Amino acid sequence: MKPSALSALGRRTGPPPISWLMQTALSRPKLISLAAGFTDNSTLPVKISRHVLNQILCSPKTGQPALQYGITAGETNLRQLTARHLQKLDLGGTPCRRPQIHSPEHVIITGGSQQLLYMTLEALCDEGDLVLVEDPTYFVFLSILQSRGIRARGVRLERDGLDLAHLKTVLERLNKSGGIRRVKALYLISYFQNPTGVTTGFDKKRGIVKLLKKFERAAGHPIYLIEDAAYRELCFSGRADLPVSRGARQRVPTIPPSALMVPGAVDRVIYTGTYSKPYAPGARVGFGLLPEPLFTTVQRIKGNHDFGTANLLQQLLAGALQTGLYDQHVAKIERRYGQKAQVMKQALAEHFPPNVEIWESGGGLYFWARLPKNVPTGVKSKVFQTALKNDVLYVPGELCYADDPAREKPDHEMRLSFGSASEKDIREGIKRLGAVLRKFLL
Amino acid sequence: MKPSALSALGRRTGPPPISWLMQTALSRPKLISLAAGFTDNSTLPVKISRHVLNQILCSPKTGQPALQYGITAGETNLRQLTARHLQKLDLGGTPCRRPQIHSPEHVIITGGSQQLLYMTLEALCDEGDLVLVEDPTYFVFLSILQSRGIRARGVRLERDGLDLAHLKTVLERLNKSGGIRRVKALYLISYFQNPTGVTTGFDKKRGIVKLLKKFERAAGHPIYLIEDAAYRELCFSGRADLPVSRGARQRVPTIPPSALMVPGAVDRVIYTGTYSKPYAPGARVGFGLLPEPLFTTVQRIKGNHDFGTANLLQQLLAGALQTGLYDQHVAKIERRYGQKAQVMKQALAEHFPPNVEIWESGGGLYFWARLPKNVPTGVKSKVFQTALKNDVLYVPGELCYADDPAREKPDHEMRLSFGSASEKDIREGIKRLGAVLRKFLL
Numbered sequence: 010m011k012p013s014a015l016s017a018l019g020r021r022t023g024p025p026p027i028s029w030l031m032q033t034a035l036s037r038p039k040l041i042s043l044a045a046g047f048t049d050n051s052t053l054p055v056k057i058s059r060h061v062l063n064q065i066l067c068s069p070k071t072g073q074p075a076l077q078y079g080i081t082a083g084e085t086n087l088r089q090l091t092a093r094h095l096q097k098l099d100l101g102g103t104p105c106r107r108p109q110i111h112s113p114e115h116v117i118i119t120g121g122s123q124q125l126l127y128m129t130l131e132a133l134c135d136e137g138d139l140v141l142v143e144d145p146t147y148f149v150f151l152s153i154l155q156s157r158g159i160r161a162r163g164v165r166l167e168r169d170g171l172d173l174a175h176l177k178t179v180l181e182r183l184n185k186s187g188g189i190r191r192v193k194a195l196y197l198i199s200y201f202q203n204p205t206g207v208t209t210g211f212d213k214k215r216g217i218v219k220l221l222k223k224f225e226r227a228a229g230h231p232i233y234l235i236e237d238a239a240y241r242e243l244c245f246s247g248r249a250d251l252p253v254s255r256g257a258r259q260r261v262p263t264i265p266p267s268a269l270m271v272p273g274a275v276d277r278v279i280y281t282g283t284y285s286k287p288y289a290p291g292a293r294v295g296f297g298l299l300p301e302p303l304f305t306t307v308q309r310i311k312g313n314h315d316f317g318t319a320n321l322l323q324q325l326l327a328g329a330l331q332t333g334l335y336d337q338h339v340a341k342i343e344r345r346y347g348q349k350a351q352v353m354k355q356a357l358a359e360h361f362p363p364n365v366e367i368w369e370s371g372g373g374l375y376f377w378a379r380l381p382k383n384v385p386t387g388v389k390s391k392v393f394q395t396a397l398k399n400d401v402l403y404v405p406g407e408l409c410y411a412d413d414p415a416r417e418k419p420d421h422e423m424r425l426s427f428g429s430a431s432e433k434d435i436r437e438g439i440k441r442l443g444a445v446l447r448k449f450l451l
Numbered sequence: 452m453k454p455s456a457l458s459a460l461g462r463r464t465g466p467p468p469i470s471w472l473m474q475t476a477l478s479r480p481k482l483i484s485l486a487a488g489f490t491d492n493s494t495l496p497v498k499i500s501r502h503v504l505n506q507i508l509c510s511p512k513t514g515q516p517a518l519q520y521g522i523t524a525g526e527t528n529l530r531q532l533t534a535r536h537l538q539k540l541d542l543g544g545t546p547c548r549r550p551q552i553h554s555p556e557h558v559i560i561t562g563g564s565q566q567l568l569y570m571t572l573e574a575l576c577d578e579g580d581l582v583l584v585e586d587p588t589y590f591v592f593l594s595i596l597q598s599r600g601i602r603a604r605g606v607r608l609e610r611d612g613l614d615l616a617h618l619k620t621v622l623e624r625l626n627k628s629g630g631i632r633r634v635k636a637l638y639l640i641s642y643f644q645n646p647t648g649v650t651t652g653f654d655k656k657r658g659i660v661k662l663l664k665k666f667e668r669a670a671g672h673p674i675y676l677i678e679d680a681a682y683r684e685l686c687f688s689g690r691a692d693l694p695v696s697r698g699a700r701q702r703v704p705t706i707p708p709s710a711l712m713v714p715g716a717v718d719r720v721i722y723t724g725t726y727s728k729p730y731a732p733g734a735r736v737g738f739g740l741l742p743e744p745l746f747t748t749v750q751r752i753k754g755n756h757d758f759g760t761a762n763l764l765q766q767l768l769a770g771a772l773q774t775g776l777y778d779q780h781v782a783k784i785e786r787r788y789g790q791k792a793q794v795m796k797q798a799l800a801e802h803f804p805p806n807v808e809i810w811e812s813g814g815g816l817y818f819w820a821r822l823p824k825n826v827p828t829g830v831k832s833k834v835f836q837t838a839l840k841n842d843v844l845y846v847p848g849e850l851c852y853a854d855d856p857a858r859e860k861p862d863h864e865m866r867l868s869f870g871s872a873s874e875k876d877i878r879e880g881i882k883r884l885g886a887v888l889r890k891f892l893l
Contacts, residue, residue: 055514072497291518291762320733
């Protein structure tokens with residue numbers, strides 16, 4: 010091996026599994042990808058964006074500031090709109106008794122919520138520190154941890170959110186081993202989780218905050234809850250009448266408020282959200298609401314990264330929010346994803362063997378399929394390779410599990426996305442995948 | 452002090468000096484800022500951007516991909532256009548005998564060149580590693596080093612670029628002390644440098660590459676040249692006939708090719724460029740050309756940061772480049788900056804005391820003023836405070852020097868920007884500053 014000048018981080022940073030999947034998709038034109046977390050192409054707000062950008066760029070007075078440098082934390086207008094947007098999501102029309110919770114002063118605008126997750130980990134974690142994650146969780150978050158030398162511990166996920174009893178067990182175990190001193194945060198994708206579609210209810214959020222606070226004395230420092238709400242606005246459960254393909258008709262729960270609303274939690278919750286998924290990934294704008302000292306620290310780190318997200322995109326989002334076009338668009342895509350989810354449900358009911366457990370979701374982009382435990386779904390498995398031969402792609406579940414010495418990595422699951430594929434492709438993709446599974450399962 | 456969960460990086464990351472200067476400017480509406488590195492508002496490409504964006508968003512066929520996720524390294528089209536653009540800058544019309552030098556395969560598109568500098572340091576440097584920088588250099592680069600615990604050593608800058616003899620001395624000294632093993636790179640702002648306006652000629656670049664290579668055996672790994680060409684396209688020396696305010700009429704040198712063109716250097720040069728300064732900071736798109744293993748590593752890190760820069764901005768730049776509107780715009784702003792530089796020169800000749808040495812520039816956004824060595828210009832100095840009282844702001848030179856145990860930080864200089872201020876404000880600002888200096892210098 011030739012000597013390299015790379016840093017430890019540089020040497021650690023591996024190829025992302027998702028890019029391999031994407032390349033595979035690109036190189037096989039007939040392949041149906043149920044893997045990508047892309048949003049639905051046909052619903053992207055082309056006309057709205059054109060309209061808003063024309064408004065901004067129709068005069069030097071509004072056009073010039075949009076093309077100039079701005080403020081590192083984000084445009085004042087967009088920060089205010091974002092604070093109001095969050096308040097509306099958390100409270101509906103109800104006036105907030107604690108308005109400081111959704112203060113624009115604590116809002117930061119970022120290059121997607123991904124960038125905010127990255128900078129949050131930079132601000133919080135040294136090499137060797139520990140972050141608790143859901144089992145399973147978002148695989149790019151795991152890539153960041155791996156790259157930065159941060160260790161992860163998995164906490165079991167149930168159909169209705171994080172398993173509080175298991176969280177307690179994990180924390181107690183870490184307390185006994187002394188590892189608790191390195192625990193900096195719990196990472197929770199609270200709405201229509203990636204990859205499982207699970208939503209964690211408000212009572213559970215309350216329980217999480219309480220448990221984390223309980224162990225702070227042992228940790229010697231605050232333990233933060235990073236609430237990733239990337240899929241929060243892709244909620245179609247209230248709009249489409251979704252039949253449940255297996256078992257009894259499920260009551261669709263009202264979407265819970267964020268953990269920011271848990272009494273006493275506001276100085277422990279790092280809320281990350283995004284306009285990418287509900288509006289447009291190509292006009293990538295994310296946001297977050299952070300307590301001190303995190304807000305100041307992340308803002309400084311953002312200054313070193315890029316002095317603030319491109320103003321033109323910020324103004325585009327501000328314009329869409331202000332005109333109400335954003336809300337109209339979100340209502341439209343919720344209907345669209347609701348339809349597509351229904352297509353996937355029906356196809357699964359028709360084509361998948363009955364011994365595959367399906368976790369349906371009332372929002373987001375994903376369903377979660379659990380095969381019998383003895384049937385692996387990983388990249389090298391017969392299931393994955395046969396699926397690939399039959400031109401259909403999914404995300405193997407094992408990619409979504411952290412390296413955790415306390416358990417084996419489950420490898421019998423798959424993430425199925427109805428985000429970018431057309432209804433026809435969803436039907437055909439699930440049919441192909443069903444045929445593959447029937448071969449190995451029946 | 453309350454216990455904090457912040458990482459070492461989080462604790463180290465200080466407030467950026469530039470944000471303090473900006474806030475000062477914002478809070479005093481009468482203040483004339485010659486500090487900001489902002490570009491000229493009146494020349495921002497409002498109409499061009501509107502035209503190109505309308506072209507992109509006029510149909511779903513072109514609009515949808517622009518609003519969708521893309522490829523981490525950047526859009527294929529923009530990477531090709533960028534490679535061609537770089538080739539044109541390096542070679543003019545001459546066909547390249549080594550076309551692999553400007554290969555699109557090694558081009559990465561980033562959120563401004565700032566993001567690329569950040570990720571390059573992540574890929575290369577561990578805490579305690581050493582980077583050589585110009586004395587003085589770009590202060591946000593110093594902030595990144597400080598935040599990441601990377602040490603810097605200053606190399607003297609002369610009117611015609613880096614002082615090769617001093618570079619040799621610094622390398623030899625580090626070789627003797629063993630510090631050479633931690634040296635990962637030299638950071639060079641090669642065109643119209645920030646803060647001095649200095650351009651490093653091609654012969655010097657050749658000399659730099661040769662010297663760095665010479666010490667690689669002692670280092671035990673490659674030592675890279677990070678060539679930051681952010682101001683390369685803001686070159687007005689060829690267009691405006693600029694009188695030189697002091698001394699003999701200076702021959703304006705032809706702008707030299709990048710260090711990529713030094714024979715045998717292509718696997719050691721990390722070239723960072725940007726469309727922000729020549730086009731629009733609010734549509735922040737930067738780019739770089741990196742050798743392996745840096746390219747792959749930085750691409751992976753970029754995946755963890757944000758999966759790639761917003762497609763809409765990439766398409767905007769691609770459209771501007773393809774239609775020739777970009778080139779037209781650059782020609783226009785070169786004339787504009789040429790005029791403004793001339794206004795600043797004339798005002799300096801009229802108002803500044805003769806014992807202030809002015810480093811003029813044939814491009815970029817800055818002039819450099821050197822006071823007698825016993826007159827400090829730092830934030831706490833009488834000069835700075837009196838200037839502030841008289842509503843004029845500059846960047847104190849001392850902010851642009853790395854912490855380097857081998858020398859005292861010079862504190863008698865100032866960076867004067869003609870970027871964002873109007874011609875009237877440049878005249879008035881220099882007049883006010885001249886009056887302050889006459890008080891302390893004459």
